[in-house]
Amino acid sequence: MCDTCGCNITHGNQHLIAPGGKLHKTEQGSEALSVLKNLLSENDHMAAHNREHFDRHGVFAVNLMSSPGAGKTSLLEASVDALSDRYRIAVIEGDLETENDAQRIRSRGVEAVQITTGSACHLDAHMVHDALHQLKLEDIDILFIENVGNLVCPASFDLGQHRNVTLLSVPEGDDKPSKYPVIFRAADLVALTKVDLLPVLDDFSTQRACDNVRALANAAPVLELSVKQSDSMEPWLDWLDQEVEHHRQGCQRGETMRPRIQPDGARLHALAT
């Protein structure tokens, strides 16, 4: 093939070098290549690999996201207490520093792996993959992945989870879904936490919080939870039961389950055509 005299250009491929074509050369002798690559394809590839691991071992994986202090670890503690008689549970904890959260979970007799991210503001699929090597997946039914407390970055990284849960605690205010649309749009379930504080924080409207989630075109259930009121936990535990079952049935049919919204190139096909 000759790139100098142009003899390699045929009727079939000349559109590629025409202006706007895939291999169009500019006047300065440089070339431009049109591509369509999702910037996070490396992460998404690893996430798909994690998801395969989970499915092969029948592990249902849930990614918990929220701002710091919204009650992710408390929700996990309460969930572990309520579910450990019928499910084998493990937890991956993401934090910038400390083993505190993993220790809280371990003290309840459940295996927990702490990922300390240093200055990274989110977990990514590679970090989760490394953590998986410390767990025996065949001994796990539900894996909770507690992401770094942050309403921005975790939303951009697929970890291989089957479902996303985004928490919004009452003290944060009911307009958080409007302020941080990316993470609330990604939720398969929105948990309004610390609802025992509603009587004192009466400017928080659960209806408005729900409306703000709907305005993101998200039909996910919006549950009102308080770990201090065990009755309020029932809908959350029921949802987990239902999703575990849904996942189990999917695995039997050889289908995987993915969060409603993928921060990846699902739309690339639409763009490419």
Next chain:
Amino acid sequence: MHELSICQALIDQVEALAREQRAKRVLSLVVGVGPLSGVEARLLKQAYPVAAAGTLAEGSELDIEDRPIRVHCKSCGEDSDATANRLVCAFCEDWRTDLISGDELVLTRVEFVREQAYV
């Protein structure tokens, strides 16, 4: 912020492409960014030269192509513009919509010079 790690992923892809094309140097690239990608275009531009340093893309220019937020209404079937925190149909105001554009984070174009210069 995660824009630097996204820039590093971008550079990895650009370098792989450049090697594949036997490029000597990358001159510029275009990245399409939608507001719902969770990535801030301004921060991406700031982080880019840092991530590009010492690579084939050092000194190259990053152009950001803003992608609009568009939704398709499942109720009335119309497509319309929307905003990041109000993805409702502009025609019938129903919130049951599908996003058709606005969450992309894609490398769409790379301009480079090959190892053997053209005469």
